[in-house]
Amino acid sequence: MLWQKLDYIHNNPVKRGYIDDPLHWRYSSYRNYQDLPGLIPIEIIS
Secondary structure, three states: OHHHHHHHHHHHHHHOOOOOOHHHOOOOOHHHHOOOOOOOOOOOOO
């Protein structure tokens, strides 16, 4: 259920048409889950 909610949150800006790829949304944690630096460091627990 957690991954479903994260996918929903990460894809909201895409669905609204603000961006084409979740990686482009500056304030999203999606970048952290793709092993890229984000604005706020988060700890990913697998």
